[in-house]
Amino acid sequence: MGPLRSVVLAGGGTGGHVYPLLAFADCLRRHDPGVRITCLGTPRGMENDLIPPQGYDLRQIPAYQLPRSVNMNLVRTPGRMWTAARAAGKVIDEVQADVVVGFGGYVSVPAYLAAWRREMPMVIHEVNVPPGVANKLGMKFTKNVAVGFPHQPSQAESLRDATVVGVPLRRTIAALDRYALRDAARAHFGLRPDLPVLFVSGGSSGARSINLAVSGAAKELARNGVQVLHVMGARNEPVPIPTDLPVPYVTLPYLSEMELGYAAADLMLARGGAMTVAEVAAIGLPTIYVPYPHSNQEQRRNALPVVEAGGGLLVDDAELTPAWLERTVIPLIRDPQRLYAMGAAAGAYGRRDGDEALRSFVMQAVAR
Numbered sequence: 001m002g003p004l005r006s007v008v009l010a011g012g013g014t015g016g017h018v019y020p021l022l023a024f025a026d027c028l029r030r031h032d033p034g035v036r037i038t039c040l041g042t043p044r045g046m047e048n049d050l051i052p053p054q055g056y057d058l059r060q061i062p063a064y065q066l067p068r069s070v071n072m073n074l075v076r077t078p079g080r081m082w083t084a085a086r087a088a089g090k091v092i093d094e095v096q097a098d099v100v101v102g103f104g105g106y107v108s109v110p111a112y113l114a115a116w117r118r119e120m121p122m123v124i125h126e127v128n129v130p131p132g133v134a135n136k137l138g139m140k141f142t143k144n145v146a147v148g149f150p151h152q153p154s155q156a157e158s159l160r161d162a163t164v165v166g167v168p169l170r171r172t173i174a175a176l177d178r179y180a181l182r183d184a185a186r187a188h189f190g191l192r193p194d195l196p197v198l199f200v201s202g203g204s205s206g207a208r209s210i211n212l213a214v215s216g217a218a219k220e221l222a223r224n225g226v227q228v229l230h231v232m233g234a235r236n237e238p239v240p241i242p243t244d245l246p247v248p249y250v251t252l253p254y255l256s257e258m259e260l261g262y263a264a265a266d267l268m269l270a271r272g273g274a275m276t277v278a279e280v281a282a283i284g285l286p287t288i289y290v291p292y293p294h295s296n297q298e299q300r301r302n303a304l305p306v307v308e309a310g311g312g313l314l315v316d317d318a319e320l321t322p323a324w325l326e327r328t329v330i331p332l333i334r335d336p337q338r339l340y341a342m343g344a345a346a347g348a349y350g351r352r353d354g355d356e357a358l359r360s361f362v363m364q365a366v367a368r
């Protein structure tokens, strides 16, 4: 099989669907600088902020509401979905795509429908431990299903034949040596090199309950020599942080260079978005997970396996109070041995080669 000439990538909505798409696009381009890469998105998703700056062609197709159930009858689906599928098909035809690769989110379904109608190769990649509705729908049309994590035995008959390839991660993260970059990363944020750092991020949109709990613990953390690097989320109201703290507490609305945050950190406090789990596990960063309590417990199920492997802790959103943080974070972050063991366990669960493994999977699908 020769090199791929043209690939359509579909995925959008939140950062969690866009970042694996971008990491995969980078991998394709690394192998073959001549490959034509076209991304499909909808007018409002984060893909519009994230994809064009990376130099990839982003085409918009009309947005529509995803059905809640996978068992819907496609023939009776809203006309808007077929309008979107026709728009996706037009792009696929125009760029003469060899294959469509979808990463989930509502933009993927029209791409899957269009590829199915053309009887052309398509591949689905699912980052979440429990698959999302868009990808579950797509799985009705192809057996080429790749997943980021081993699925749990109790769940998802749909994933029985899926291949575990890992999650495509940005190279800057996949290749990160966090100990080597630590001092430079701390200097970058104005953090001290000699005191531990808690890195807080609520995922691509931020998390208000995490922001409130950490800001409530700010004084006590600082009094105990814990520095905080806190990404509040660009789509979130920032919460006020006390200004008279004895050690640095750095806040940011959004951090594009996540690898610097990871490198600066001794311990992470995060939601359980699949990309975040994949990234912190790959680089072996001990993490306290506070899964988003809605969306079918998706984030809890993402985080649970790495926690059970010893790579972190899990706390319910409702239990996350300033007092809980103080009594958990302060002793843990001052215990390098425990942090080291957690980081090693996380690293053993994670993997850094998801982009390459997905590319091999796609090449095989095209060759079939």
Ligand SMILES: CC(=O)N[C@H]1[C@@H](OP(=O)(O)OP(=O)(O)OC[C@H]2O[C@@H](n3ccc(=O)[nH]c3=O)[C@H](O)[C@@H]2O)O[C@H](CO)[C@@H](O)[C@@H]1O
Pocket (backbone or CB within 6 Å): 014, 015, 016, 017, 019, 127, 128, 201, 202, 203, 204, 205, 231, 253, 254, 255, 256, 257, 258, 271, 272, 273, 274, 275, 276, 277, 279, 292, 295, 298, 299, 302
């Ligand atoms: C509330 C909700 O439904 N969240 C879903 C969403 O999460 P969300 O969009 O938050 O996604 P993830 O946590 O999976 O990924 C966030 C991504 O954004 C990056 N990042 C984040 C903050 C920042 O300041 N800078 C930055 O670059 C992270 O490095 C990571 O690559 O998609 C995930 C993947 O389908 C799902 O698992 C989550 O359940």
